[in-house]
Amino acid sequence: MTGSSGPASMGRAPGFVGATLAVTRKELRVYFLSPMAYVFLASFLFLGGLFFYLGVALTGEASLRATMSNLAVALIFCLPLVTMRSFAEEQKAGTLELLMTAPVPLGALILGKWLAVLALCGVLVGATGVYAGILALYGDPDPGVLLTSYLGLVVCCAAFSAAGLFTSTLTRDQMVAGVGAILLLLPFWLSSTVSSYLPAWAAPVLDWVSFLEHLRSFARGVIDTGDLAWFLGFTGVFLFLTWRSIESRRWR
Amino acid sequence: MSERVHWKRRLLTGANAAIVSVFVVAIVVVAVDLAGRYRLRWDVSADGLSTLRPETEAVIEAVGRADKAVKITAFSAQQKGDEAWVKDRAVRDLLREIALRTDAIEIQFVDFDADRLTAERLGVSRYGTVVVEGPDDRVDISDRDLFRRNKEKGWDFVGEPVVARAVHQVLTSSRRVVYLLQGHGERTVDATGPRGLGAWIGLLENHGFEVSPLDLLRDAEGAAPAIPEDTHAVLIVGATAPLAPVEEEALVEYLGRGGRLGVFIDPGGSFPRALDLFGVRTQAGVVFDTVAVFPHEDRPVLRYGAHPVTEGLVEGNVTTMVAHAAPVDVAAAEGMVVTPLLATSRRGWIERGTERPAVYVEGEDGPGPASVVVALEATPPHPKVNAGRVTRVVVSGDTDLLTEELIGDGPGNSTFAVNVVRWLTGDDDGLWRVGRPPGVRRLALSVGQLRLVQWVVLAGLPLLAVLAGAVVWWGRRGR
Incomplete structure (x- = not known):
């Protein structure tokens, strides 16, 4: 939202949905008119291509299973590059105070930014549709598994971007926000892999908080309400914390 | 003073915000946990990848009803190429599906190296072992029983029925006693090495059998030899000397009261005369077929007969290997049901000459199809069966199919060797099935096509993104 124009300059106060969409459009314009989105897309597609190629060459399976879990790891490192500027830059430029006094509900501002990141991820996920096309061209992939694999990737994007937005509210430094997001997400990724090194009672807890465990069903062609609820809860918690973090500026 | 009031107000507001935040997060965690406990699952995959077999579901339900502690500990596969990843993934997937269906089975996946x-606590020394523990029993499943080599030199996971069977075993924990007759040159219980029965006996023990040696003459200690009362089946494997008449009488008496007998001999071996009463006889010669396991000419690829023992093997389309086997023949009689379990095709024959490569010689060799393993059931009015209990007998013209070498080499041997004993002992409710492995959809890519894919995904797509960025930059430059 950095720049001369913002929701405050939109004339009459828009409704919550209108304001959210206005923020989303504005953020998307910033993304796609700057090199950031393209650098992000190119680097992610290179990593994704590498994982896809290695998966195909090593296993020979007409499936995105290996690729998807690796893509999710890549997202942990790449998505903070996008989310790190969301609020950190506003704080550094001093525009956050302006936004908070503008007739835009704080929730709409957060949701708008989050939806913009999600839309960027949508472009990204759409681009990886080429992988599914290749599988269909040279094999007979299970369409149900492909569908749920993509669903898993989308819920990952939603969760990671919410966490990224949260860390960007904590600091004025974009790099700190980006690294903070990675450090916040990594334990959720690694928790199930370290559970075997810890006492048995800790394993269920670590498995429960693990992204990996909640992605397994999606990778096997299963839509599981328990896993969907987990990702929804994770996303909701971090959007809520983002809201609380910005709101705290009013009384700090 | 006003500074202090301001500070106190900030503290109070901050504490209030923190408490509300913690409260909201706690509510979300509880809600998500509840959603996980009462989850709904839709398997939308065309291959039903996450749908467990009905028998597995039944076993899981049985564990819940029995209210007994069952624990499954799976050890990781040996980290060798992508093999370990594929194997660990398959085992984890199955265990996760089980864990999602019940809390009664404790699941643990252990990194063997770490x-x-x-x-050490479980006494596991091999990668990929799955240990199923119940209150009174334990079953160790080896990697070999969980996976099968496929045509693409990869691994197919066939472990679901094996794990289900093991859980069922530890749940019931009923030990069935099987005696291995000794004293006539038979293969011994403790014989090790490729020609030993160690692998087979290990499998039987894992399936709830107690395998013990039985020397009728020595154990009788002067009295008339008799088959012990706790016997579930008697097995004679590789006898080379005839049984004493008193031993034959004991066998006849045992079979007459619904006994269960498995006889495995090699060409030229000694055959118990008790089986003459059921019309069983072996013929001279060795079984051959036009299709054999290369490079062994005397290892014909045999066909399965329609029988509960072979049902799962037919479904799984896996071969049971025999080596240098004798033909077995059973004359039909009233009150008897005879089923060949393993037989040659019509092109097979009984070779009686010594020329190699062997060819069928009319008049000298016996015509096919020739049976190698036969199962028979006898009930009254069969003249030699008194009791109402069904007498069951399996006769095999080969002992090698039970050895460590062929149980390791033959994809169906372990299943066949266990199923035979399970059927003999009457434990034929849901015989161990190899089953059809879950379908793995594979790509058909030539080297050239793989290279094309490499270029498209590694260079083409990222370059397109860079190009799009360059176009935007070019359009906006100077603004």
Whole structure:
């Protein structure tokens, strides 16, 4: 939202949905008119291509299973590059105070930014549709598994971007926000892999908080309400914390 | 003073915000946990990848009803190429599906290299072992029973029925006693090496059998030899000397009261005369077929007969290997049901000459199809069966199919060797099935096509993104 124009300059106060969409459009314009989105897309597609190629060459399976879990790891490192500027830059430029006094509900501002990141991820996920096309061209992939694999990737994007937005509210430094997001997400990724090194009672807890465990069903062609609820809860918690973090500026 | 009031107000507001935040997060965690406990699952995959077999579901339900502690500990596969990843993934997937259906089964996946303590505590020394523990029993499943080599030199996971069977075993924990007759040159219980029965006996023990040696003459200690009362089946494997008449009488008496007998001999071996009463006889010669396991000419690829023992093997389309086998023949009689379990095709024959490569010689060799393993059931009015209990007998013209070498080499041997004993002992409710492995959809890519894919995904797509960025930059430059 950095720049001369913002929701405050939109004339009459828009409704919550209108304001959210206005923020989303504005953020998307910033993304796609700057090199950031393209650098992000190119680097992610290179990593994704590498994982896809290695998966195909090593296993020979007409499936995105290996690729998807690796893509999710890549997202942990790449998505903070996008989310790190969301609020950190506003704080550094001093525009956050302006936004908070503008007739835009704080929730709409957060949701708008989050939806913009999600839309960027949508472009990204759409681009990886080429992988599914290749599988269909040279094999007979299970369409149900492909569908749920993509669903898993989308819920990952939603969760990671919410966490990224949260860390960007904590600091004025974009790099700190980006690294903070990675450090916040990594334990959720690694928790199930370290559970075997810890006492048995800790394993269920670590498995429960693990992204990996909640992605397994999606990778096997299963839509599981328990896993969907987990990702929804994770996303909701971090959007809520983002809201609380910005709101705290009013009384700090 | 006003500074202090301001500070106190900030503290109070901050504490209030923190408490509300913690409260909201706690509510979300509880809600998500509840959603996980009462989850709904839709398997939308065309291959039903996450749908467990009905028998597995039944076993899981049985564990819940029995209210007994069952624990499954799976050890990781040996980290060798992408093999371990594929194997560990398959085992984890199955265990997760089980864990999602019940809390009654405790699941643990252990990194074999990292957690040697657990391996030592359970006495596990091999990668990929799955240990199923119940209150009174334990079954160790080896990697070999969980996976099968496929045509693409990869691994197919066939472990679901094996794990289900093991859980069922530890739940019921009923030990069935099987005696291995000794004293006539038979293969012994403790014989090891490729020609030993160690692998087979290990499998039987894992399936709830107690395998003990039985020397009728020695154990009788002067009295008339008799088959012990706790016997579930008697097995004679590789006898080379005839049984004493008193031993034959004991066998006849045992079979007459619904006994269960498995006889495995090699060409030229000694055959118990008790089986003459059921019309069983072996013929001279060795079984051959036009299709054999290369490079062994005397290892014909045999066909399965329609029988509960072979049902799962037919479904799984896996071969049971025999080596240098004698033909077995059973004359039909009233009150008897005879089923060949393993037989040659019509092109097979009984070779009686010594020329190699062997060819069928009319008049000298016996015509096919020739049976190698036969199962028979006898009930009254069969003249030699008194009791109402069905007498069951399996006769095999080969002992090698039970050896460590062929159980390791033959994809169906372990299943066949266990199923035979399970059927004999009457434990034929849901015989161990190899089953059809879950379908793995594979790509058909030539080297050139793989290279094309490499270029498209590694260079083409990222370059397109860079190009799009360059176009935007070019359009906006100077603004």
